[in-house]
Amino acid sequence: MSTVVKNLKKSFDGFQALHHINLSIKDGEFLAILGPSGCGKTTLLRLLAGFDSPTDGTISLAGTEVANAKKVVAPEKRNVSMVFQSFALWPHMNVKEHIAFPLDHHRFADQAVTSAKEKRILEVLETVNLKEFADRMPGELSGGQKQRVSLARAIAPKPKLLLMDEPLSNLDAELRMDMRREIQRLHALTKASIVYVTHDQGEALAMADRIVVMNKGKIEQIGTPEEIYYHPETPFVAKFVGKANIFTGEWKKDVFQLQQGKVTWKDWGIAEALKREQMYILRPEQLKLSPKIANELTGTIKTKQFQGKEYHYSIEVNGQVIIAHAPILEQYHVGEEVALIPMISDES
Template sequence: MSINIRQICKNFDQFEALKNINLAIKDGEFIAILGPSGCGKTTLLRLLAGFLSPTEGSIVIGDREVGTPSRTLPPEKRNIGMVFQSFALWPHLNVKDHIRFPIQHHRFIPSELKKNFNERIQEVLSMVNLERYAERMPNELSGGQKQRVALARAIAPKPELLLMDEPLSNLDAELRMEMRNEIQKLHRLTKATIVYVTHDQGEALAMADRIVVMNNGKIEQVGTPAEIYTKPRTPFVAKFVGKANLVKGVWNNDHFIPDLFPSAQWTDIGVDQEMKSYGYYPIRPEQIELAKEQQYETSIPGVIASVQYQGKEIQYIVHVLGQDWSVHSDVMDHYELREQVFIQIKPLMKRNNLSPV
C-alpha cells in the first residue's frame, strides 16, 4: 500500500513536534524512520496509525485520505498492523489465541481467510518459527519469543501496511541481530509496506529499502542505506549515521583546504553539494589510516586519547590539532594510549596511488 504524507505539521500546545513533513512511500517498500529521541519519528508513526490527527497537511494511504486537521480515520478503519516496543501481549491468551484474535476481528480480513482461520494460524506460526510454542502463555516465553508473537499477531490478518515502533529495543544484542533477519524474512513473505521507527542506525542500514533521517521534527535526508551512509547531505546525518568526523574548511571547486591543516589540499571523493555548502569534509572512522611514523608530508599528527577493543576492530579517539577524531582500525595495528601517531585519509591515498594530496 502506497503512502503520501503532504505538508504535515503536528503541534502539542506550543511545541511543534513535526514541521512540514513530505514523504512518498511506495507499495511494498520497507522504510526506516531513523533519528534520536524526541526527533518526531514516533509522532509521525502515530499519525500514520490514526492515533493522532495532524495540525496541518494530509495523509493519504492507498487511494484514501485518512488524516487531515478536520477528519482522521481511526486505526480500526485502516488496513494496518502494528508492533509495539513493549510487546503488548495479553497475559490471559496463549500464542495461538494471539494470532486467532485479529483473524477473527480485523475489519479488512478476507472472508476466505476468516473461514479457514486454523490454516492461517498454522501458516503464521510457521513464518515466525513458533509451532512448538502454540499453547504457551506469554509468561512462559523468552523476550525473543514474545517479540515473535507480537509480529505474528500483526501480520496474521494480512495488513497492507505494517507499522513498527522500535520493536527490538527491549532485546539483547544477539536477539536483535536474530530478529532483524526474521523481520526481513517476514517482509519478503508478506510483501506488506513496512514503516519501521528506530534510533539504531545499524537496524536501519541492515533492513530498510530507504531511510528517512529525522532531527528536531524535520526530515534531514531520505535515501537508500548506501546513499545515507556514503553521501550524507547535512552535518547531522554525517554524525548520526556512521559517526563521521566533520572537518571544517574551505571548498575550492573540487578541492578542500582544512582549517586545521591549511597546507593540505584534499580532493573531492564524492561529498554532497549540500554538505559542501556547510564548509565541511566528512570522514568516516574507517576511512582513516593510522601510522607510527610520518609517511607523507600531508600526514596529520595526533595523539591516541582513547582505546576500545571491539574484537574485529579497535576503536580509537585521536586528538588531532585541537579536535577529537573517531578512528576504527584493524586489530593487527595496535596503538597505546597517549601514543603519537600520524593519520591519512584512505580514499585520498587510493585515488592518488598512495601519494599525498
C-alpha cells in the first residue's frame, strides 16, 4: 500500500513540530525515520497512525486521503498496525489471546484469515518462534519475548502498513541485534510497508531500504543507507549518521584546499550543498594514518581505543578533534604526531 504525505505541518500550542513534510512510501518498502530526540519523527508516526490530526497538509493511504486539517480517519479505519516502544501488552491476556485480538477486531483483517483464526494464530506463533509460549502471560516473558508478542499482534491481521516506534530501545544490545534480523525476516515474509522510527543510526543503516533523516521538524535528506552514509547532503546528516569528520577550506573546481597550509584533496563525490559551504567530509575509516609526512595534514594523537579488529584514534589538528580508525597492525601511540591521508575511491 503506497502512502503519500504532502506539505504536512503539525503545531502544538504555537510550537511547530513538523514543517512541510513531503514523503512517499512505496508498496512493500522498509522506510526508517531517523533523527535525534525532539526532531518530530514520533509526531510524524502518530499522524500516519491516525492518533493526531495535522495542522495543515494531507496524508493518503492507497490513494485515499485519510487526514487533512479538517478531518481525520480514525486509526481503526486504516489498514495499519503499530508496534510500540513499551510493548503495550495487556497483563490479563496470554500470548495467544494477544494475537487473536486483532483478528477479532481489525476492520481490514483478511476474511480468509479471520475465518480460520486458529490456523492464523498458530502460523503467527510459529513465525515469531513463540509456539511453546502460547499460554504464557506477559509477566512470565522476557523483554525479547514481549517484543515478539507485540510484533505478532501487529502482523496477525496482515496489515498493509506496519508502523514501529523505536521497538528495540528497551532491549539490551545483544538482543537488539537479534531482533533486527527478526524484523527483517518478518518484513520479507509479510511484504508489508514498514515505517520504522529510531534514533539509532545502526538500526536504520542495517535494516532500511531508504532512510529519512529528520532534524528540528524538517527532512534533511532521504536516500538509501549507502547514499546517506557516503553522500550526506548537509552538515547535520554528515555528523549525525556515522560521525563524519568535517574539514573547512576552499573548493577550486574539483580540488579542495584545506585551511591548514597548502594541503589539497580531490573530490570523491562530496555533495554540492557541502561544497557551497566550503566543506569536505571524511568518515573515520576513510582516513589513513601515517608517520608525519611533509605536505600532508598532520595532528597529534590524543586518545587510542582498542576495538578488536581496529583501533579508534582521536587526533587534534589545529584545535579540531578528528576521529580515525586504523587496522590492528598499524599501531600509533598517544602523543605521537601523524599524517592524515584520505583513503577514498570512486565507489565511495
